Amino acid sequence: MTRTLRIAVADDEPDVRDYFRVMLPRLGHLVVAIAENGRQLVEQCTSQKPDLIIADVRMPELDGDVAVQQICQSQPTPFILVSAYSKPILLDGCQTVGHAYLTKPVKRDDLEDAIALVCPDHPARENSQKNP
Amino acid sequence: MAHDFLQRFRDLQAYVGWTEEDAARAKIVARVIEPHIDALIDDFYSEVQRHADSARVITGGKEQINRLSASLAGWMRESVEARSDAEYVQRRWRIGLRHAEIGLNAAYTSAAMSRLRNGVIGLISAEFGSSSNELPLLIQTVNKLLDLDLAIIQDAYESEHLRREKLAEQARSEVKFRKLVEAAAAMVIILHEDQTIAYFSPYSEALTGYSAEQVTGWVFVRALVPEHARDDVSQTIAATLAGHPTRAYELPIIHHDGRERWFVWNAQRLDDFDGGVAVLAVGQDITEQREAQERLLQTERLAGIGQMITGIAHESRNALQRIQSCTEMLELELESNSEGQRLVHRLQVAQDNLRRLFDEVRNYAAPIQLEKAPCRIDSVWREAWSLLETSRRGRAATLEEKVDDANPVAEIDRFRMVQVLANLMDNSLAACSDPVVIQVACRDAHLRGQPALQIRIRDNGPGLTPAAQLSVFEPFFTTKTKGTGLGMAIARRIVDSHGGQIAIGKNSSSAGAEFVITLPRTSA
Numbered sequence: 001m002t003r004t005l006r007i008a009v010a011d012d013e014p015d016v017r018d019y020f021r022v023m024l025p026r027l028g029h030l031v032v033a034i035a036e037n038g039r040q041l042v043e044q045c046t047s048q049k050p051d052l053i054i055a056d057v058r059m060p061e062l063d064g065d066v067a068v069q070q071i072c073q074s075q076p077t078p079f080i081l082v083s084a085y086s087k088p089i090l091l092d093g094c095q096t097v098g099h100a101y102l103t104k105p106v107k108r109d110d111l112e113d114a115i116a117l118v119c120p121d122h123p124a125r126e127n128s129q130k131n132p
Numbered sequence: 133m134a135h136d137f138l139q140r141f142r143d144l145q146a147y148v149g150w151t152e153e154d155a156a157r158a159k160i161v162a163r164v165i166e167p168h169i170d171a172l173i174d175d176f177y178s179e180v181q182r183h184a185d186s187a188r189v190i191t192g193g194k195e196q197i198n199r200l201s202a203s204l205a206g207w208m209r210e211s212v213e214a215r216s217d218a219e220y221v222q223r224r225w226r227i228g229l230r231h232a233e234i235g236l237n238a239a240y241t242s243a244a245m246s247r248l249r250n251g252v253i254g255l256i257s258a259e260f261g262s263s264s265n266e267l268p269l270l271i272q273t274v275n276k277l278l279d280l281d282l283a284i285i286q287d288a289y290e291s292e293h294l295r296r297e298k299l300a301e302q303a304r305s306e307v308k309f310r311k312l313v314e315a316a317a318a319m320v321i322i323l324h325e326d327q328t329i330a331y332f333s334p335y336s337e338a339l340t341g342y343s344a345e346q347v348t349g350w351v352f353v354r355a356l357v358p359e360h361a362r363d364d365v366s367q368t369i370a371a372t373l374a375g376h377p378t379r380a381y382e383l384p385i386i387h388h389d390g391r392e393r394w395f396v397w398n399a400q401r402l403d404d405f406d407g408g409v410a411v412l413a414v415g416q417d418i419t420e421q422r423e424a425q426e427r428l429l430q431t432e433r434l435a436g437i438g439q440m441i442t443g444i445a446h447e448s449r450n451a452l453q454r455i456q457s458c459t460e461m462l463e464l465e466l467e468s469n470s471e472g473q474r475l476v477h478r479l480q481v482a483q484d485n486l487r488r489l490f491d492e493v494r495n496y497a498a499p500i501q502l503e504k505a506p507c508r509i510d511s512v513w514r515e516a517w518s519l520l521e522t523s524r525r526g527r528a529a530t531l532e533e534k535v536d537d538a539n540p541v542a543e544i545d546r547f548r549m550v551q552v553l554a555n556l557m558d559n560s561l562a563a564c565s566d567p568v569v570i571q572v573a574c575r576d577a578h579l580r581g582q583p584a585l586q587i588r589i590r591d592n593g594p595g596l597t598p599a600a601q602l603s604v605f606e607p608f609f610t611t612k613t614k615g616t617g618l619g620m621a622i623a624r625r626i627v628d629s630h631g632g633q634i635a636i637g638k639n640s641s642s643a644g645a646e647f648v649i650t651l652p653r654t655s656a
Contacts, residue, residue, distance in 0.1 A: 019457030084449035104449035105456035
């Protein structure tokens with residue numbers, strides 16, 4: 001059965017934030033929080049309690065990986081970290097939740113696959129509206 | 133001293149107080165000794181033969197003694213004639229020279245003269261009797277006469293002896309110099325004043341590929357110096373000839389085969405070489421140091437560029453992400469516009485190409501850190517082949533493998549070697565028309581004396597043109613319409629970093645391209 005995921009996204013680039021805002025609903029999900037940096041992400045996740053976090057790693061004020069680590073300490077949440085660097089980032093204490101790392105540039109297909117991997121009970125692929 | 137011996141003789145005559153009276157008395161002495169000359173000579177030579185050091189110079193036996201006796205008799209008669217002209221002095225001078233030539237110890241000349249003197253004085257004493265007033269004067273004359281002769285003989289002997297010593301010393305020092313020069317691991321050359329080569333050391337022969345015989349007489353700069361440096365070198369040689377030594381002058385020399393070798397030169401003037409001034413130049417071979425220095429510089433430059441490129445490739449991902457995001461959003465906007473969709477698709481292809489270029493540039497430029505482990509090479513090429521499944525889709529392509537008795541295991545970074553073989557196979561797939569056959573084989577080999585594994589990979593495509601063979605490993609060289617031209621450059625970098633070699637096979641012809649990879653069995 002399909003499940004709409006409530007997703008929090010964070011990226012310091014307006015173009016990328018717009019992309020998540022437009023694309024994630026197309027994949028059948030709800031964007032519940034859009035943050036410009038790690039600090040905003042922590043605040044918004046505390047109030048919204050999303051099912052999934054998609055965050056850029058390098059952001060002003062607070063990096064995405066540090067923000068996710070903080071969030072997971074009080075409310076373990078599956079996450080996808082997006083980075084310009086191909087080196088994997090290892091987060092302490094976050095290994096019990098579903099997580100994935102993507103290297104930029106991320107395409108719609110990569111995003112779908114990562115969501116399916118991180119939230120396996122969500123058959124995103126079958127539910128999404130794919131372009132021919 | 134030979135030129136002014138007559139003047140010297142006159143001076144010595146004045147010194148001993150030789151007078152006309154002495155000349156008159158000498159004639160009396162001549163008359164007295166004439167009947168006894170043979171006896172005096174017999175006594176003289178029997179004494180010579182009694183002493184090892186004087187007998188040594190008589191090498192011609194009885195015959196020589198007869199000859200010498202005749203000339204001694206001539207000498208005695210001439211002496212008591214006391215003509216004292218140039219010819220007379222010259223003959224005495226020659227006796228000295230001859231003594232030096234045959235190596236007679238000078239002490240024996242004095243001793244022999246003393247014996248002769250006693251003989252002559254004995255004869256005149258017997259003739260005149262001890263009460264004669266004339267006897268002391270006659271003895272004085274004999275003494276003056278013989279002392280003068282002895283002086284001139286000794287003068288000649290000394291001067292000849294010195295000349296010979298000097299020559300011998302020169303010869304000895306020349307031998308020493310040659311030995312030193314021939315043992316020196318440096319180019320040693322001597323140039324005449326006209327800058328032609330007079331001497332070319334054995335090491336110079338080894339370093340230039342020319343024999344000394346060949347280059348002797350050649351103008352140094354024209355034969356061995358690169359054209360652009362000739363004027364400067366000629367001026368430097370001229371300055372050295374003028375007495376300004378050259379120090380630490382770096383100059384390449386052209387080898388017989390056309391290559392250049394670098395030397396650092398020190399040169400100085402030789403004041404007396406074959407009767408003229410010359411330049412002695414010593415060149416230390418610094419080719420290898422220079423090459424090492426240049427490699428180091430090149431490595432540093434590349435490392436700097438590599439770091440910058442890696443940085444750019446990383447940072448570009450943020451911009452690529454924005455382009456990707458906007459492209460996909462635009463695609464959504466243009467869902468019902470087929471022309472728009474087509475353009476977006478082209479945009480996406482261009483963007484993918486750009487991303488691949490950045491990835492490959494970064495792969496090429498970033499430092500390679502190998503994670504080596506023993507691996508079977510056949511499993512590596514099979515993995516590379518399966519990696520190309522997408523490229524092979526719809527194509528008639530087969531991989532023919534041959535391992536035979538070879539040991540297929542080597543210590544390698546599996547991931548990187550898969551990349552190398554996949555790059556080679558991908559090129560073959562792009563170059564060959566169907567049906568594509570890629571043959572891959574391995575065998576035992578040696579690399580720099582160590583056990584190695586050799587992999588040959590060959591296709592049935594159009595092969596490599598001579599131009600392509602020269603440039604195939606250069607970055608950004610490509611014959612494909614798609615591709616960055618970095619695949620082979622990356623392959624080479626990976627093989628190099630394994631301490632291995634990648635080369636175009638000798639069988640590369642119009643019947644297909646062949647590459648040969650040789651990898652050390654174990655890491656150094």
